[in-house]
Amino acid sequence: MFEITEMQKIGVGLAGFGVGFLLLGVLLLFDKGLLAIGNILFIAGLACVIGLERTFRFFFQKHKFKGSVAFFGGIVVVLWGWPFTGMIIETYGFVLLFSGFFPAAINFLRRVPVLGTFLNLPIIGGLVDKLAGDSNRTMV
Template sequence: MFEISDTQKIGVGLAGFGVFFLFLGVLMLFDKSLLALGNILFIAGLSCVIGLERTFRFFFQRHKVKASIAFFGGIIVVLAGWPIIGMLLETYGFVLLFSGFFPVAVNFIRRVPVLGTILNMPGISRLVDKLAGDTSRTMV
C-alpha cells in the first residue's frame, strides 16, 4: 500500500465538500454563492491531493489550454453572476479536461458489486461504452 498524507486527506474532504456544494447549488436552481463555494473548494481540494505544482502542470498543458480556459472561464462567469451560462461553460471544460479519465473510471465502477451489475445491463452497457470511449486500452 501507499501512505496518504494528512494534506491529501484534507484535500479529499475539500474536494468532496466542493462536489457537494456544486450539487446543492444546482439543486437550488443555480444559486451562485453555493456554486462559487463549490468551485473554490473543489480546486483547493484537488491542489491538496496532487500538489500545487502537479495541479498547475495538469491545467496548463499545451493540449489542454482550450479546456482550461473553458473551465476557469466558467468559474469566472459564475462569480460574475451568470450561473447557468457559467456552469455550462465549466461543464464543457470539465469534460474536455477529464475525458482521459472516463475509461479508467468506468472500468473501476464496473468492478463495484452493485454498480457494476447496473452498468453491465444491455442498454446501459452500450451507452456507457460510448461515453467512456475505447475501454480496451484501459483493461488490465
C-alpha cells in the same frame, strides 16, 4: 501500497465538499453562492491532493489549454452572475480536462457490486461504453 499523507486526506475532503456544494447549487436552481464555494473547494482539494506545482502543470499543459480556459472561464461567468451559462461552460471544460480519466473511472465503477450490474445492463452498457471510449470491451 502507497502512503496517503494528511494533506491528501484533507484534499479529498475539500474536493468532496466542493462536489457536494456544486450539486447542491445545481439542485437549488443554480445558486451563485453555492456554486462559487463548490468551485473554490474543488480546486483547493485538487491542489491539496496532487500538490500546487502538479495542479498548475495539469491545468496549464499545452494540449489542455482549451479545457482550462473553458473551466476557469465558466467559474468567472458564474461569479459574474450568470450561473446557468457558467456551469455549461465549466462542464464543457471539465469534460475536456478530465476525459482521459473517464475510462479508468468507469472501469472501476463496473467492478462495484450493485453499480456494476446496473452499468452492464444492455442499454445502459452501450451508453457507458461510448462514454468510456471502449468500442470492443470484453467481459471478464
